[in-house]
Amino acid sequence: MSGNKKIAVLVSGGGTNLQALIDEGILVSLVISSKREAYALVRAEENGIKTEVVEWAEYKLRENGRREFSEVLLNLLENNGIDLVVYAGFLVILDDCVCRAYPNAMLNVHPSLIPSFCGEGFYGIKVHKAALERGVKLSGATVHFVTDVCDGGPIVLQKSVEVLEGDTPETLQERVMQAERELLPKAVKLLIES
Numbered sequence: 553m554s555g556n557k558k559i560a561v562l563v564s565g566g567g568t569n570l571q572a573l574i575d576e577g578i579l580v581s582l583v584i585s586s587k588r589e590a591y592a593l594v595r596a597e598e599n600g601i602k603t604e605v606v607e608w609a610e611y612k613l614r615e616n617g618r619r620e621f622s623e624v625l626l627n628l629l630e631n632n633g634i635d636l637v638v639y640a641g642f643l644v645i646l647d648d649c650v651c652r653a654y655p656n657a658m659l660n661v662h663p664s665l666i667p668s669f670c671g672e673g674f675y676g677i678k679v680h681k682a683a684l685e686r687g688v689k690l691s692g693a694t695v696h697f698v699t700d701v702c703d704g705g706p707i708v709l710q711k712s713v714e715v716l717e718g719d720t721p722e723t724l725q726e727r728v729m730q731a732e733r734e735l736l737p738k739a740v741k742l743l744i745e746s
Contacts, residue, residue: 557635557744560584562625562642564608567592568729569640569661569736574599576737578744582632584625586644604628608644622647629654638740639698643675648700658698658705659743661736663728665710666694670703680721680728689715691724693731695739708739 560582561570570592573580583596586608596603606624611617626649629637637650639660651658662670663679669691674682683691692712697705711731715724 558582558633559636559638559740559744560629560632560634561592561596561638561640562586563590563592563640564643565590565592565641567595567640569732571595572733573638573640573737573740574601576741578737578740582628582634584628586642592641602632618645619647619649622650626650626653636740636743637698638736640736645672645702646698651698651700654698656697657743659695659708659736659739660698660703660705661732661739662694662696662703663691663725663732664694665690665692665712666696666703666707670694672702674703677721677725680724683715684719684721684724691715691728693728693735695735708742709735711735 558581561580562584563570564586580601582602583592584604584606585593586606588605588607593603606621608621611621614620637654637658664670669679669682690712692710694710695708699705711734713727713731
């Protein structure tokens with residue numbers, strides 16, 4: 553990939569990682585949210601970025617819901633000429649049709665040092681609870697390529713975060729989120745500038 557690539561950011565929540573990309577001067581062409589109430593949409597609109605919503609809640613109980621949701625999202629990506637897809641707190645595991653359409657062009661940031669505390673069911677505060685229950689001394693963040701294996705794609709960058717005496721899942725999460733906000737823009741720049 554080289555410069556002038558069109559980037560889409562997939563979100564489900566507050567959008568702090570989206571904001572980190574914006575603050576680093578990364579030009580985002582499109583933000584797609586899986587939740588209509590996601591504050592990330594406000595951040596995008598305040599920065600003049602086109603937004604779309606594909607409500608996961610409308611699909612998740614359908615027999616082929618994951619596939620249907622993924623196809624709608626993929627159509628949005630393709631219709632907007634997107635070259636690079638960045639997960640920034642996106643909480644839906646997509647059907648492999650999206651991975652096949654964007655090989656080595658999808659990045660995710662995960663709140664642990666993969667291969668620890670990753671895969672289906674490990675997201676948000678659950679990751680930090682698991683890390684503290686296990687008694688690890690280091691946690692951190694990982695940016696990796698998205699493949700059809702949840703959190704299983706090749707690692708691009710990692711940053712460790714020390715687990716401190718007396719940490720709660722919330723205090724650890726805040727420090728790991730800071731690491732995410734540092735790593736994700738670096739990883740995106742590596743891809744768009746290479």
